[in-house]
Amino acid sequence: MYLCVVASLLLIVTARETESVSPCPVKSFIWGPGLNPKIVLPARYFYVQTVDSLGHNFTSSPGENVFQVKIFAPGEQHSRIWVQVLDRKDGSFIVRYRMYASYQKLQIEVKVKDVHVAKSPYVLEGPVYHESCECPESRPSEWLRHMKCPKSIPQIQHDLQLFQTVDLDRIAKEIPSRFGQRQSLCHYVIKHNKVYLKTYGEHVGFHIFMDAILLSLIRKVKMPDVEFFVNLGDWPLEKRNPGKNLHPIFSWCGSNETRDIVMPTYDLTESVLETMGRVSLDMSRFNLLERKGQSEERLELVKLARQHPHLIDSQLYGPLVKQISFFDFFKYKYQLNIDGTVAAYRLPYLLASDSVVLKQDSIYYEHFYNDLRPWMHYIPLKSDLSDLLEKIQWAKENDEEAKKIAQNAQEFARSNLMGDHIFCYYFLLFQEYASLQVNEPKVRDGMEVVEQPKDDLFPCACPTELVCCNPLKFLFQWAYHGYQRVGW
Template identity: 45%
Template sequence: IRKFPYEDAETATMLQRNSLQTLCRAQHVLLTVYIATFLISHGKPGLCQDDKVQISPERCIIWGPGLDPRVVLPVRYFYIQAVNKVGENITVSPGRDSFQVSVSAVSGQERVRVHVPAPLDRSDGSFLVRFRLYSSVVNGLKVEVFHKHTPVAQSPYTLTGAVYHEDCDCPDEDAEAWLSVLKCPSADPQVEQDFSAFPSIELQRVRQEVPLRFTNRGVIHYAIINNQLHRRTLGKYTDFKMFSDEILLSLTRKVRVPDVEFFINVGDWPLETRKVSDVPGPVPIISWCGSKDTRDIILPTYDVTHSTLETMRGVSNDLLSVQGNTGPVWGNKMERAFFRGRDSREERLNLVSMSKKNPELLDAGITAFFFFREREKDLSKAPLVGFFDFFKYKYQVNVDGTVAAYRFPYLMLGNSVVMKQDSPYYEHFYTHLRPGRHYLRIRRDLSDLIEKIQWAKENDGEVEAVARAGQALVRELLQPHRLYCYYYMVLKSYADRQVGKPALHPDMERVRQPSDHSAACDCRRRTRERPSDEL
């Protein structure tokens, strides 16, 4: 044992302590130099890592339809892009509580009932701000955005003039101006494809033929005359008319729709199987889902429209809320494929069997047995999993139900990659998506699923890029205001092709707008001139 050459033990101990402190300081200096060298070699010279993630309130960017007083939506929304001190967009989450938002009436003489939840952190440096109005104002709204009590971008934002809430019946008489305000696309490939089978629509033939051919299905006969909604029901299973009623009423509260008479199928399966070359040819039936073997005209599904109408009120999962609940960042997700759902297609049962054989690659379970109850004993019922927890997994398996799985748009809005079963069924936005670019395609019989999961694990960077591209595109396509654009585009395209005059059937009843106190508002569009296109 080495001894200190000092007789005073206390002095020796003190010197030993000083030596240890000196050594620690030297190690700290070396570590600091190493970190600084690493940051400089992996970033811009002279740029501190703190500067790359620290928010610069005045440099941040704010935009979105919710800041335009002329736009009326069930829930208003806009976006915040966090920007750092050197003017670069922040691309990781700077913290869920980075921004605070308040909404109030401009005039002290007015009160507005409004719900403003915390902004949704989309985990990529951007935030989604939502607020639902429960009353209208005449003299404008003030929207303030703060970062640590400092105004962000051009905050406060003033929405001048009248700002209407969802239940206010105040349609814009100028449809072209309304389309311009919403920045609606002038065309859509799915709409063009659907109407290519119907260069003209003979209303008298449609009125006669649809009830004869489809009485045993759930079909609703609608007429919009003078922007008022009327309907009659055909068939036994028509309860889902509540979903078509609510979106059509919502649309006619916002814009004057041309007089139009049409039939909506409220069942699962598309109906019109005739080909264009058949004699007689197909009749125009509007449905929520299409297929390669049918000629139905497609609208956004009742699921996405209902969740849009009930955002922040009657539903927990909607096109906006899912964007702030996408689970861990990509690198922290579990490298397994995931599925939960009911037994509405046999391939889903096969998925569970595959999961039992490959638990390290696939976690699949049936949560409710209805169509294949005899298989429950063999496969067992899986516990329910909250939808947002799906995104703990990197790979989401999307398998058809009775028709297209209506969860698909919600899965695409997450930051996992979607492995979609090849399918003859489609929703209104599928024409914009490309396999391999926006999602990964798997065979109809799922025979290549395990191989595709293994490939995904071996090509992580490429798969993450597919997930991001798909998410970005669907974020754009499925913004709530785009659903209104699509509905109007379909009804306008239909109205333009009508031969004959839309009429009210004797059996039709009026579907009225909400008339309780919550719908009260002072509509000034009926007494004003066309608004300027300038803010």
């Protein structure tokens, strides 16, 4: 309690709701995968929940600069770590950090002024590998345990139930013959934790997204040997009633009229891989805007319904305007999720915002749609949008209920669509699919190896593997890192 009093005297709270209440460092709490050295993500993250001296959680921002976070490698002259503290405006914060080198130990300090928060400092005993480090966990069960992956995922079970077995020699001939001329496909083989591919079709550039997630996975964990085909186009391919020629096709989108095996979309996958790597959409940034005021309740979202101009009364709402940046969507209270070519791949980001989502009923779906519930995570709309204005009016008249729906959607995104969840989904999908194979995956004619990106600046050693298999290489790596540390 003494520490809480000291912190209260030191801290000037800027949020109006908390003018007389200050965060209590010892009662606030910290949790998340970024505190586990075994969980390797492109950008690691953890949460901080602000709590006052009476044990009550803050429900609004205590000020974006309340917490000071320092992450470093003890004993290293320079820690190549980028840290970002994001105020979620609801009393909690996301702290995320991206490492550009691997370390034997990492220390995480979270303070309010000079007082440590919760169990800070957290010491992560290494090795703590950075994203580009190729040191896969040889025991998939251990990797799954550290990642806290679920034992099974209903969508994966649903998609694979039609395939009691998979004859790799048969599909290697039949799928290119059936789809290879008219569609864009990529034939992948993962063998001995190496990735090989062959493309079919004219427009195959999107294989870079699949390459990237597979290379990232094999850097982290020993993958099963597996052979599969990825649809690189927009529309799912395998028809619902193909007779005896049912083929397993992996796609980023599914539909009620097809049998494709769905994966996280390339857009969501890229956002996971590029988080903090460059300016891009990512799940954790869209939880940050303050709740919109009543003055911003204009029906701006109607301007997004360009596919349905008959709904727009220009005299009532004004003429159509120029498109706005996706980052500007979240200035508004209500968001429309309407199909484009297929499912609108923006939905994960809309759910993570603090706007309430109005989602169109659709035959298309992404890998997580079956876990969403209407009126709990979004306001449902008819497929023809004929009830759009009615549902907006409901949201305006039931503001607290709409706010609760938005909060539920945020929590869903936090619990199901962050980077660790996406890696779990991919691994479990390939693990389950591999168990259906009746013959060994093989590197077939015309396939090329997909090389790991070079990381010449910050190479990493995998001590266990190198000691048992190549001691000379290990000694060389050890000497190299010692040279780097002391700056000879």
